[in-house]
Amino acid sequence: MKKVVLGVDQLRTQFNTADGTVHAVNGISFDLHEGEFLGVVGESGSGKSVTMMSLLQLIPMPPGEIVGGTANFHGEDLLAMDNDRLRQIRGGKIGFIFQDPMTSLNPVITVGKQLTESLGLHTDMSKSEAKARAEDLLNIVGIPDPKQRLKNYPHEMSGGMRQRVMIAMAIACTPEVIIADEPTTALDVTIQAQIIDQVRSLREDLGTAVVWITHDLAVVAGLADRVIVMYGGRIVEEAPVGALYNSANHPYTHGLLQSLPRLDQKGQELYSIDGQPPNMLNEPVGCSFAPRCEYAFDRCLTEQPLLRNVGLRHKVACHWDVANEVEVRLGDEVGEAQFEVTA
Amino acid sequence: MTSNSPTNEVLVKVTNLQRHFPITKGIVKRQVGAVRAVDDVSFNIYRGETLGLVGESGSGKTTVGRVILQLDRATGGSVNFDGHEIVGMDSSTLRSLRPRMQTIFQDPHASLNPRMTVASIVGEPLLEHRIGNHDERNATIERLLLQVGLHPSHANRYPHEFSGGQRQRIGIARAIALNPEFIVCDEPIAALDVSIQAQVVNLLEDLQQELELTYLFISHDLSMVRHMADRVAVMYLGKIVELAGVDELYDDPLHPYTQALHSAVPIPDPFHESHRERVVLQGDIPSPSNPPSGCRFRTRCPIAEDICAESEPAFREVRPGRFAACHFIEETAVSVPAGTIDDQASTV
Numbered sequence: 001m002k003k004v005v006l007g008v009d010q011l012r013t014q015f016n017t018a019d020g021t022v023h024a025v026n027g028i029s030f031d032l033h034e035g036e037f038l039g040v041v042g043e044s045g046s047g048k049s050v051t052m053m054s055l056l057q058l059i060p061m062p063p064g065e066i067v068g069g070t071a072n073f074h075g076e077d078l079l080a081m082d083n084d085r086l087r088q089i090r091g092g093k094i095g096f097i098f099q100d101p102m103t104s105l106n107p108v109i110t111v112g113k114q115l116t117e118s119l120g121l122h123t124d125m126s127k128s129e130a131k132a133r134a135e136d137l138l139n140i141v142g143i144p145d146p147k148q149r150l151k152n153y154p155h156e157m158s159g160g161m162r163q164r165v166m167i168a169m170a171i172a173c174t175p176e177v178i179i180a181d182e183p184t185t186a187l188d189v190t191i192q193a194q195i196i197d198q199v200r201s202l203r204e205d206l207g208t209a210v211v212w213i214t215h216d217l218a219v220v221a222g223l224a225d226r227v228i229v230m231y232g233g234r235i236v237e238e239a240p241v242g243a244l245y246n247s248a249n250h251p252y253t254h255g256l257l258q259s260l261p262r263l264d265q266k267g268q269e270l271y272s273i274d275g276q277p278p279n280m281l282n283e284p285v286g287c288s289f290a291p292r293c294e295y296a297f298d299r300c301l302t303e304q305p306l307l308r309n310v311g312l313r314h315k316v317a318c319h320w321d322v323a324n325e326v327e328v329r330l331g332d333e334v335g336e337a338q339f340e341v342t343a
Numbered sequence: 344m345t346s347n348s349p350t351n352e353v354l355v356k357v358t359n360l361q362r363h364f365p366i367t368k369g370i371v372k373r374q375v376g377a378v379r380a381v382d383d384v385s386f387n388i389y390r391g392e393t394l395g396l397v398g399e400s401g402s403g404k405t406t407v408g409r410v411i412l413q414l415d416r417a418t419g420g421s422v423n424f425d426g427h428e429i430v431g432m433d434s435s436t437l438r439s440l441r442p443r444m445q446t447i448f449q450d451p452h453a454s455l456n457p458r459m460t461v462a463s464i465v466g467e468p469l470l471e472h473r474i475g476n477h478d479e480r481n482a483t484i485e486r487l488l489l490q491v492g493l494h495p496s497h498a499n500r501y502p503h504e505f506s507g508g509q510r511q512r513i514g515i516a517r518a519i520a521l522n523p524e525f526i527v528c529d530e531p532i533a534a535l536d537v538s539i540q541a542q543v544v545n546l547l548e549d550l551q552q553e554l555e556l557t558y559l560f561i562s563h564d565l566s567m568v569r570h571m572a573d574r575v576a577v578m579y580l581g582k583i584v585e586l587a588g589v590d591e592l593y594d595d596p597l598h599p600y601t602q603a604l605h606s607a608v609p610i611p612d613p614f615h616e617s618h619r620e621r622v623v624l625q626g627d628i629p630s631p632s633n634p635p636s637g638c639r640f641r642t643r644c645p646i647a648e649d650i651c652a653e654s655e656p657a658f659r660e661v662r663p664g665r666f667a668a669c670h671f672i673e674e675t676a677v678s679v680p681a682g683t684i685d686d687q688a689s690t691v
Contacts, residue, residue: 043538158627161627188400188563188628189399189563189565189604190399190604190623191627193606193621193623194623194624196609197623215536215537216537216609217537217611218566218608218609218611219609221611221612221615222609222610222616222617222619241613242614245611245612245614252538255538256537256538257611259538260566260611261544261566261567261569262566262569262610262611263566263569263608263610264593264610269545269548270545270570273541273542276509277538
């Protein structure tokens with residue numbers, strides 16, 4: 001197995017608002033391996049963006065507060081880092097692509113200036129070298145006529161092109177990790193296809209590890225190596241991409257997949273998950289999904305299910321064993337090793 | 344999903360519909376051009392069917408919906424609703440037709456008045472059209488709330504107390520309050536979470552069956568349109584480029600834009616995705632204020648030739664019940680056999 005580049009352990013983030021404490025992230029642990037493409041899927045309010053923003057301390061503090069956990073990046077804890085050190089890492093070793101390029105690019109500075117600025121900060125390139133590199137980068141992300149485009153302001157570009165500029169900025173300093181937060185959600189489907197195409201080929205060329213946050217299970221199906229599904233600020237399931245889509249184990253993942261209409265099939269009535277997403281103002285007790293779950297029993301309401309192994313690198317947080325239709329008791333858990341043998 | 348049985352009776356007939364927004368300049372507001380949001384669009388909507396209208400942002404699909412209901416005036420063409428010409432109709436006659444055609448908006452946060460209770464929102468159309476007395480109206484409101492899956496005790500609450508999905512239910516209750524025949528659903532699920540989308544779509548389908556509704560379902564979500572619609576029209580830059588029955592359109596798209604759109608939609612199946620042959624369109628959608636000459640899709644079209652810049656392809660019936668606007672439809676159908684893109688994917 002490849003080396004872990006980013007190891008997150010028990011991350012907890014809260015927002016202290018006038019209405020009370022919003023429990024946005026409630027103990028998230030995961031590893032990101034070298035060159036891995038990790039999809040993080042969840043609905044709005046599931047904590048997927050806050051998790052990733054917390055890692056680089058990009059959440060507004062206050063009201064936000066990281067109340068616990070560690071994030072190990074090359075032996076250093078990102079969550080305990082001071083601002084100066086973080087600035088070296090943000091945009092340098094870890095690149096970010098945000099959802100809306102219109103609000104994340106500076107509207108009064110040319111694209112070229114924004115690109116060379118980060119190169120100047122993170123590398124020891126001269127001005128002319130940085131300029132040449134910026135031109136190069138626009139070329140890499142498929143923007144025609146890069147020399148002219150460097151002189152453009154963001155508003156002079158289309159949405160798809162702005163997102164390409166964001167990608168160029170994210171890869172500018174050849175980062176080890178890129179975190180992409182819903183990078184194609186604001187784009188039309190044909191433009192989304194262009195961007196996905198671009199990301200796919202970049203990934204092959206650069207070998208960067210990517211965390212791709214999305215609400216769209218279909219988008220990561222063709223991109224990711226491994227997918228994490230979040231609900232109510234916790235991970236409910238994580239699995240290699242094939243296993244997740246073919247043998248989803250958590251009732252939420254399963255329901256979500258079944259509720260999607262498919263372009264290539266004309267289905268029957270859509271399966272729908274009843275009820276509403278959880279109110280994050282309530283401190284999570286038991287399983288967050290229990291009120292909407294058709295398998296839920298009393299233990300689900302009081303005791304939080306922990307992630308347990310159900311297959312090779314496939315983990316699920318549920319008290320119910322769907323395959324055998326029995327309750328999973330403490331101590332029943334099996335080690336990962338068992339699956340490695342059978343695989 | 345064919346949830347209702349469509350009939351052969353035309354309920355809405357749209358002919359050469361046009362909506363140009365003027366671009367003005369200077370203090371005297373001299374017109375210097377026009378955004379051709381909807382340009383010469385013709386189609387029928389049959390009673391009892393769901394016509395899907397798909398397209399990317401800026402294609403004019405929302406404007407079509409608004410002009411059909413005369414929420415926005417047409418600058419040309421005609422809309423015939425059940426024998427009544429409603430373009431240019433005087434407002435009092437139009438008002439008498441209003442109860443028969445309603446709309447559900449995209450954003451349930453923006454389309455409900457935050458200062459009105461649920462009961463007054465749902466009851467407003469009844470009050471406005473003077474239907475029933477106070478008690479009868481209250482009974483109707485209660486019935487409507489139950490019908491859309493809300494509890495009658497919700498009647499005295501305000502919109503902000505509800506989640507997105509519940510708010511959309513309130514909007515649906517308001518839309519069906521006057522027993523309409525025809526509802527324009529303008530991206531009704533686009534603002535909702537994935538697990539809530541299916542709830543609302545199922546509700547719309549149930550209501551269609553119960554109340555014998557006809558829908559114009561406007562969406563950019565091609566997968567959901569496949570699920571909902573009986574027939575589908577595809578728009579690009581203010582024009583309909585293809586219109587066909589849902590299975591024909593998805594299994595055997597004829598227009599190169601429809602084909603590209605299909606291959607751009609991701610499918611939630613990793614195996615499928617990795618074995619798919621993709622047509623990735625180059626470039627962006629041109630501006631509707633300055634559309635390309637001839638065929639509007641030609642700047643991004645993989646099979647465009649000189650003729651596409653010179654003359655605009657007619658929107659014509661290319662197969663029984665199938666309409667498309669492309670100079671090469673016959674050729675496309677021969678050289679690129681039926682549904683190549685989909686076939687390659689489904690044979691693996």
